Structure formats: structure tokens, C-alpha cells
Amino acid sequence: LLQAIAAAEVVWADETPVRVLDVKKTRQGYLWTFLTQTPAGEWLLGYRFSLGRAGTTPKEVLGGTRGALVVDAYTGYNAVTLPEGRVRVGCWAHVRRRFFEALPGAPEAREALDFILSLYRVEAEARKAGVVRTNAHRELRQKKSAPVLAALGTWLEEQTPRHLPKGPLGQALSYARKQWDALTRFVSDERLPLDNNRSEGALRKAALGRKNFLFVGHEAAGENLAGLYALVATCEANGVNPEAYLADVLLRVQTHPNARIGELLPHEWKRLRAADAS
Incomplete structure (x- = not known):
């Protein structure tokens, strides 16, 4: 696996x-x-x-x-x-979490949260349109997410000198800036998610x-x-009953050819069972 x-x-x-x-x-x-x-x-x-x-x-x-x-x-x-x-x-959920934690002592962190919300709204729009992981998804990101990232990047640069590096907001700003390249790669590749949730x-x-x-x-x-x-x-994750799967595979694995052991992985097993049923 x-x-x-x-x-x-x-x-x-x-x-x-x-x-x-x-x-x-x-x-x-x-x-x-x-x-x-x-x-x-x-x-x-x-x-x-x-x-x-x-x-x-x-x-x-x-x-x-x-x-x-x-x-x-x-x-x-x-x-x-x-x-x-x-x-x-990079993971925007981790970035958002840091700004959210800084919010009680630094109300300006709300601006970062609003920028990040805009990024997720673009993803919601792609899901609603049924274009996730397609060229249309990439085009949508470049049209709507890229300007948000540009504005957020400028905001990060402006805010950094205004806050103590060891403070909650200072640490959130530093985290986002250090991860910037990794955080912005999703714009040019529709296969990449916004976070690792x-x-x-x-x-x-x-x-x-x-x-x-x-x-x-x-x-x-x-x-x-x-x-x-x-x-x-x-x-x-693939809609397979774990009990039925294990009950079948624990018997099959004793005689199944080792060169074809991948056939007993849950998603492959589901395909074979569907083929047998048809």
C-alpha cells in the first residue's frame, strides 16, 4: 500500500x-x-x-x-x-490557525483570515461547478486566487515590521512568509490542494x-x-466493509501469488468483487 x-x-x-x-x-x-x-x-x-x-x-x-x-x-x-x-x-489551514490564535490580541489578524477565506471560496466555486482538478480549475485559480495571494503577500510585508517577532501575530506573519513559495504553488497546478487536512x-x-x-x-x-x-x-475511504474485507483477504492471502499481492489491497479487492458480481 x-x-x-x-x-x-x-x-x-x-x-x-x-x-x-x-x-x-x-x-x-x-x-x-x-x-x-x-x-x-x-x-x-x-x-x-x-x-x-x-x-x-x-x-x-x-x-x-x-x-x-x-x-x-x-x-x-x-x-x-x-x-x-x-x-x-504548504498548508493554508496551518497558516489560518496561527492567525486565528493571534486574533484576541491583534484584531488586524482578521484581514489575513479574510484573505484566506477568499482562497477557500474559490475552491468552493470550483467544486460547485464540477471542475476540480481540471484545466478550468487552474484557470479559475489564476483568475481569482492569484490576485488574492498578491494582496495578501503585500499585506504580510506591510504588517511584519509593525509587530514583535515573538508575539502571536509576529510568529504567524513569519510562518506565512517563510512558507510562501510552498503555499502558492497550488495556483499553477490544479492537482494540488490548499491544505493537508x-x-x-x-x-x-x-x-x-x-x-x-x-x-x-x-x-x-x-x-x-x-x-x-x-x-x-x-x-x-472507499466504501468497503472492513470486516467483510478482512474475513475474505485473511484466507486468500495464504495462497495468493506474492507477485500479485496488490490485488488484495482494499480498492483493488473492491474492483475484483464488482467484476465477479457482474
Whole structure:
């Protein structure tokens, strides 16, 4: 599943902490998610567990691949982005969150929120018109989103000298300016989203898990957890009953040719079942 995701042109990624049981205490581990959407519209969600947050995990999954990587500003993804790897695409949801948090002490942050709202309204217009990820979508962005970005860029430059760098608004301004190239790439490529909310949503299962089971028992347990999360999440994303899928695949996998193991991934399994039914 991770190999299929790594072969895609556009990949979303994110990570979240998970506690791992150690001798008489717990230590910090991380659950990473990597996901993509196929040309047929199917969502593939992969997970990887690690004991550290360094760029080793992104490099193991996406190293040597080309395309776009939609992430936040975390430097751990630098190992697989420019100049030798994927093109980094920024997240406007993260930018908006910082300006929203600065709003109580800096009312002028509302202007940034209004600019960002305008960007999302263009995307809503594209969805309503049914032109998402088409040439018409790119043209709409260049016509309506590009002027918004130009105005926002000017506003960022004007506001930066007026605020303390360590203040909430100063930090929000700095974050947006440092990420500007990555944040504006979506205008020229209709395949790119405005944010990586998809990957954040894919990690909500881990957040629920932290409340239910508190920690994983050891590294191998974390790896098993990541594998089960990946299969179940990909089932849910493609309208496949996880129980029916696992009940069938756990039997088939014992005799299925390893060279064709991809046929047992949830989205492929759904296609085969539909073909058999017809």
C-alpha cells in the first residue's frame, strides 16, 4: 500500500505522537500517515510507526520519488523534498490557525483570515461547478486566487515590521512568509490542494486510540497497529466493509501469488468483487 502511495504524483503526509511502553514507563513514538488519491478517485491511506520523529521515516517511504508532497512546515520532510526530491506544497489551514490564535490580541489578524477565506471560496466555486482538478480549475485559480495571494503577500510585508517577532501575530506573519513559495504553488497546478487536512483527518484514529488504549506495548506492536490502521482506513475511504474485507483477504492471502499481492489491497479487492458480481 505504501509503495502504491509513493508512486503517486501528489502525496499528503502528517505525523502524531503515540506512547510506547518501555521498562516501567512509556516513551514517545510516532504514527505517520501517507495518503493519495488515484486517478479513479480512490483514496489510499498508509501508515508507518517509528520510535523517532526524524526524517528517516519519510525517506524510507518516499525517498527517490518525484511529485508533490503536501505537508506542514515540519523540517522532518526536508529529506524527501527539493532540490532532489518532491516539491513541497504548504498548508493554508496551518497558516489560518496561527492567525486565528493571534486574533484576541491583534484584531488586524482578521484581514489575513479574510484573505484566506477568499482562497477557500474559490475552491468552493470550483467544486460547485464540477471542475476540480481540471484545466478550468487552474484557470479559475489564476483568475481569482492569484490576485488574492498578491494582496495578501503585500499585506504580510506591510504588517511584519509593525509587530514583535515573538508575539502571536509576529510568529504567524513569519510562518506565512517563510512558507510562501510552498503555499502558492497550488495556483499553477490544479492537482494540488490548499491544505493537508486530509492527512490530519487520517490521524484522528490515532487520537482516539490514545484515549482508548493509552499506549502500544512495543515497537512491533506499533508496526502491527500501523498496518491494521492502513487497511481499515483505506476500506472506509472507499466504501468497503472492513470486516467483510478482512474475513475474505485473511484466507486468500495464504495462497495468493506474492507477485500479485496488490490485488488484495482494499480498492483493488473492491474492483475484483464488482467484476465477479457482474
